[in-house]
Amino acid sequence: MARLRSYAGLVVVPALSILLALLVASFLIILSALVGPEGKFNLALPLVAYWSLLEGALGSLRGIANMIVAATPLVLTGLAVGVGLKAGLFNIGATGQVLLGGFAAALVGERLAGAPPLIAIGGAVVTGILAGALAGFIPGFLKAFTGAHEVVTTIMLNALIQLIISGSVNDVFRTAGPTFARTASVGAAELTGLGETTLHLGVLLAFACVPFSYWLLWRTTLGFEIRAVGANPTAARYAGMSPRGMIMFTMSLCGAFAGMAGAIEILRLGYYPAVFGTSIGFDGITVALLGQAHPIGILLSGLLLGAMRAGAPLMQIQAHVPVEIIDVIQGVILIFLTAEVVVRRVFRLKAARVEAGELQTITRTYGEKVA
Amino acid sequence: MEALFDIPVLGFILQFAAYLVQIITSGHIAPIILGLATPIALGALCGVMNERSGVVNIGIEGMMLFAAYIGFMTALLVHEAFPMESGPVFGATPALLAGVVTAIAAGVLISLLHAWLSVTVRADQIISGTIINITALGLTSYLNRLIKPFGSAGTFKSLHPPAALVNLPGVGWVFEMFLSVGPIAMSVIVFIIVSQVLLFRSRWGLRTRAVGEHPKAADTVGINVIRLRYQNVLLGGVFAGLAGAYLTLEATGSFQNGMTAGRGFIALAAMIFGRWTPLGAFGGALLFMGSQALGVAIRLAPPPGDLGTFLSGIQQSYPSLYNNFFGGLPYLITIVVLAGVVGRSVAPAADGRPYEKESAT
Numbered sequence: 001m002a003r004l005r006s007y008a009g010l011v012v013v014p015a016l017s018i019l020l021a022l023l024v025a026s027f028l029i030i031l032s033a034l035v036g037p038e039g040k041f042n043l044a045l046p047l048v049a050y051w052s053l054l055e056g057a058l059g060s061l062r063g064i065a066n067m068i069v070a071a072t073p074l075v076l077t078g079l080a081v082g083v084g085l086k087a088g089l090f091n092i093g094a095t096g097q098v099l100l101g102g103f104a105a106a107l108v109g110e111r112l113a114g115a116p117p118l119i120a121i122g123g124a125v126v127t128g129i130l131a132g133a134l135a136g137f138i139p140g141f142l143k144a145f146t147g148a149h150e151v152v153t154t155i156m157l158n159a160l161i162q163l164i165i166s167g168s169v170n171d172v173f174r175t176a177g178p179t180f181a182r183t184a185s186v187g188a189a190e191l192t193g194l195g196e197t198t199l200h201l202g203v204l205l206a207f208a209c210v211p212f213s214y215w216l217l218w219r220t221t222l223g224f225e226i227r228a229v230g231a232n233p234t235a236a237r238y239a240g241m242s243p244r245g246m247i248m249f250t251m252s253l254c255g256a257f258a259g260m261a262g263a264i265e266i267l268r269l270g271y272y273p274a275v276f277g278t279s280i281g282f283d284g285i286t287v288a289l290l291g292q293a294h295p296i297g298i299l300l301s302g303l304l305l306g307a308m309r310a311g312a313p314l315m316q317i318q319a320h321v322p323v324e325i326i327d328v329i330q331g332v333i334l335i336f337l338t339a340e341v342v343v344r345r346v347f348r349l350k351a352a353r354v355e356a357g358e359l360q361t362i363t364r365t366y367g368e369k370v371a
Numbered sequence: 372m373e374a375l376f377d378i379p380v381l382g383f384i385l386q387f388a389a390y391l392v393q394i395i396t397s398g399h400i401a402p403i404i405l406g407l408a409t410p411i412a413l414g415a416l417c418g419v420m421n422e423r424s425g426v427v428n429i430g431i432e433g434m435m436l437f438a439a440y441i442g443f444m445t446a447l448l449v450h451e452a453f454p455m456e457s458g459p460v461f462g463a464t465p466a467l468l469a470g471v472v473t474a475i476a477a478g479v480l481i482s483l484l485h486a487w488l489s490v491t492v493r494a495d496q497i498i499s500g501t502i503i504n505i506t507a508l509g510l511t512s513y514l515n516r517l518i519k520p521f522g523s524a525g526t527f528k529s530l531h532p533p534a535a536l537v538n539l540p541g542v543g544w545v546f547e548m549f550l551s552v553g554p555i556a557m558s559v560i561v562f563i564i565v566s567q568v569l570l571f572r573s574r575w576g577l578r579t580r581a582v583g584e585h586p587k588a589a590d591t592v593g594i595n596v597i598r599l600r601y602q603n604v605l606l607g608g609v610f611a612g613l614a615g616a617y618l619t620l621e622a623t624g625s626f627q628n629g630m631t632a633g634r635g636f637i638a639l640a641a642m643i644f645g646r647w648t649p650l651g652a653f654g655g656a657l658l659f660m661g662s663q664a665l666g667v668a669i670r671l672a673p674p675p676g677d678l679g680t681f682l683s684g685i686q687q688s689y690p691s692l693y694n695n696f697f698g699g700l701p702y703l704i705t706i707v708v709l710a711g712v713v714g715r716s717v718a719p720a721a722d723g724r725p726y727e728k729e730s731a732t
Contacts, residue, residue: 032517090497148709151429151497155636156702163695163702170691274691282505289498322516327509334502335484338494 010292014301016343017290017336022050025329029321049319056314057307065197069268071306072206073098076261077284078291078298079213080136080254085293086217087250088230089143093154094258095281096161097135101259102266102276103165104131106183107173109267113187120189121201125263132259133252135161140251144244150251158281169274181274191267202264209257213295226250258284279327286330289337305330383678390674391665398537400668401548402529406622407660408653409556410435410631413614414638415645415652416562417482420607422647423570424600425583425721426489429500431611432635433507434481438615440511442474443626446524446619461554462528470524471555471616478612479605481507486604490597493725504635512628526624527553553621555613559653562610567649579603583719586726596726611635633702640705647719655708659701666697 026046033042057067077094084091105128112120139153175184191200217223228236229246237243261280266272287305291297312323336343343349394400414431421428450466458464481503488499532550537543549560570576578599581589586596614634619626637659644658645651670686673679686693 028513035518090501092501142706142710146710148706151501152636152639152709153706155633156640156705159633159702160699160706163699164692167689167692167695171689172692282508285501285505322513324509324513324516328506328513329509331502331506331509334505335488338488338499338502339492340494341492 010294010297012349013340013343014290014292014297014333014337016347016349017333018304020336020343020346021329021332022046024332025325028325028328029319032321032325045319045321049315049321049325052318053308053311053315056311058311062197063310065199066310067303067307068203069198069200069306070309071303072203073261073265073280074283074287074305074309075299075302076206076209076257076264077280078287078302079209079284079295080258080261081284081288082291082293082295082298083213083217083226083257084250084254085288086230087226087246088233089140089247089250089254090151091136091139091154091251091254091258092151092282092285093135093139093157094254094261094284095278096154096158097132097255097258098262098265098278098281099158099161099165099276100135100262101128101132101255102262103169103272104128104259105189105263106186106266106272109186109189110184112189113185115188117188120187121191121267124186124189124267125202125205125260128263128266129256129259132262133256135259136255137248137252140248143251144247165272166274166276169272173272174274175271183272185271186267189267190270191264200264200268202268206260206264207299209260210295210299217295222249283330286334289334386674386676386678390678394665394668394672395661396544397672398544398547398551399671400664401544402551403667404657404661404664405548405552405559406556407663408656409552409559409617410614410622410634411638411641411656411660412559412563412653413610413617414635415642415656416566416649417607417610417614418639418642419566419570419645419647419649419652420579420603420610422642422722423583423719424579424603425586425719425724425726426486426600426604427496427500427723428482428485428604428607429497429639430481430485430503430507430635431500431607431614431638432631432633433500433504434478434485434608434611435615435618435635436504436511436629436631437481437507438474438478438612439619439630440514440615440626441477442470442612442616443524443619444514444518444520445473446470447520447522450524451522457525457528461530462525463554464525466524467527467620470620471613474616474620475609475612478610478615479608482604482608482611485608486601489725490600490604493727496723496725508629511626515626515628520626523624524620527555527621529553530557553617555617555621558613563649563653570649580719582726583721586721586724590726590728596728600726614638637701637705640709643718644708646717659704659708662700662704663697665700666694669697 029046029049030042033040033045055063057063077098080094080097081091105124108127109120109124112123115123135157139148139150139157142148142153143150169183170181173183174181191202193200217227225236225241225246226249228239228241229243233243236246258281265278265280283305287298287301290301290304291299308326308329312326315321316323395404414435417431417434418428446466446469449469450464453465455464455466485499485503488494489496529552530550532546536546537551539546549557570579578589578594582594582596582599590596618630623630638656641655641659642652644655645653669682673683
């Protein structure tokens with residue numbers, strides 16, 4: 001029973017944060033009508049917008065399929081951030097890990113374009129995972145041995161990886177034919193929709209990572225060590241664990257999840273364009289924080305964000321609210337989530353039991369050596 | 372000397388060093404370096420204000436971006452209401468001045484959110500900063516889509532220092548570097564020196580450092596830890612706001628989504644490189660962004676000899692990689708510096724730790 005109650009506590013604050021964020025976003029939506037071409041003051045517009053958002057995501061089977069496909073990479077990048085949080089690491093380098101994973105998958109996919117689909121897809125995805133893991137290992141190594149905080153190094157790596165990949169697609173891997181710079185098609189490795197829908201094999205793979213993470217974190221010694229290092233690195237070291245090893249392993253694992261997300265996105269597209277902008281890396285931060293860094297929470301918040309992304313185009317058509325409102329809603333949800341005090345005050349909830357939660361430990365290692 | 376340049380590897384390095392000295396002292400590249408370093412130095416100053424009082428600020432990026440947008444839009448709106456020719460001093464117009472003021476106000480407003488989250492709510496400060504970055508990016512992209520800005524309020528103009536000063540042998544390039552720039556870039560050196568002196572020579576500076584190192588001791592001698600941290604975070608917001616204003620009102624005259632492009636984080640690295648001192652951070656900013664200016668310099672005037680042939684060969688075969696390499700150098704140097712320096716440069720002891728006054732019970 002006590003356990004059930006603590007789960008409810010995990011859900012209530014995020015849910016109320018979402019509610020408050022939608023309320024705040026309503027003002028911006030009303031503003032959008034006010035400065036729009038007609039300049040009308042339309043109080044009902046937020047309802048119209050949210051309704052079309054819902055309709056776009058859940059109103060049809062195709063909408064639901066789109067939602068799941070949009071949620072697929074978000075769940076993975078959510079895990080890429082969330083599993084890191086469990087070890088006291090804040091991986092905001094998912095963007096770069098996604099790009100490197102996607103790029104590697106595109107290059108291998110290109111070579112395997114003629115192979116049987118399962119082998120081609122398998123080869124490309126595995127390479128993408130490994131490339132993502134490498135992109136995660138670098139900041140992990142730097143943190144473990146030099147103390148350079150992963151928040152700064154991963155952001156720098158995001159920019160570097162993006163510049164190097166777009167440069168090499170333009171200069172080295174550009175395929176002749178298309179009018180814009182992109183790599184050659186991945187052929188058989190492309191993740192095509194199953195039947196009439198946009199659902200693809202990658203969906204299964206991605207969603208399988210949720211129970212896998214749960215099993216790893218709570219049912220294995222390795223997971224216990226990850227969480228122990230996250231909760232208290234000094235105590236973990238005295239207990240004979242290696243914080244350095246755990247940091248490098250966890251960052252590589254996080255990178256692997258993000259790399260898989262990148263591989264799936266690129267194989268769905270069929271090639272790697274020189275200008276590949278994606279927000280899934282940063283969305284992963286929202287997914288992980290909203291999901292309280294728990295695999296099941298990450299699954300749910302990934303689906304929620306996927307629904308928003310899938311429904312947003314219809315909202316823009318029907319209510320003329322720019323899709324960018326989704327980014328604003330995400331940010332405001334996070335602000336309320338962080339300022340839990342406010343949410344609790346507004347809804348007159350009792351204060352949470354004070355715990356040494358993993359979300360409090362990230363800043364502790366700032367500007368310090370690990371071991 | 373020429374003979375030395377023919378030695379295989381050493382010769383290359385010597386040629387390169389000679390080229391570096393030559394382009395910096397030629398006077399044309401130095402002001403570009405200062406221009407590129409301005410938002411980094413101001414952002415680093417914001418970081419120093421925050422972290423010296425014990426508050427980690429990862430949200431400098433978002434503060435800059437939000438300020439850049441607000442300043443730009445204000446200047447544009449004022450410009451449309453009262454169109455006016457560029458003024459005689461720095462090309463300043465009421466529109467541009469209004470833009471700078473609102474940009475600073477926007478920086479302060481966002482830093483108030485950060486102060487509240489990290490000092491009062493005692494949330495994890497890195498998460499608070501990250502959330503500020505995410506929200507600022509989303510909000511400015513949304514507003515930028517909503518209110519499509521056509522036209523521009525223009526930019527501040529650079530000063531033209533007298534030729535006699537610039538052509539002084541040996542030191543002329545220093546004058547050109549600090550005088551042949553716009554007003555915000557010029558003000559940076561003033562802010563750096565003033566804050567360096569105040570931080571280490573004034574009552575406020577002593578209190579700030581005390582609160583950053585040992586808040587409990589500071590509290591015991593009657594310093595209001597919470598209020599001082601609020602003051603410093605808000606003061607940091609002023610600098611972040613000014614950095615944003617620089618991007619849209621002095622450097623480019625336009626706003627693009629996400630135009631800060633990691634500058635807030637490079638600023639943090641410059642701060643760490645400078646061991647949490649304003650002067651050191653300024654040096655870091657010049658070093659980091661100087662590497663980016665190198666790409667510009669080589670394109671304008673390639674070095675002579677083998678080095679020049681080698682570089683222009685690469686530039687011709689791989690133009691995109693070549694540009695992106697120099698564009699990415701500051702990020703690479705940031706990583707290398709962080710990896711090399713962090714262990715030896717020590718953050719203020721209470722950095723990132725929220726302060727909770729012990730209750731009487």
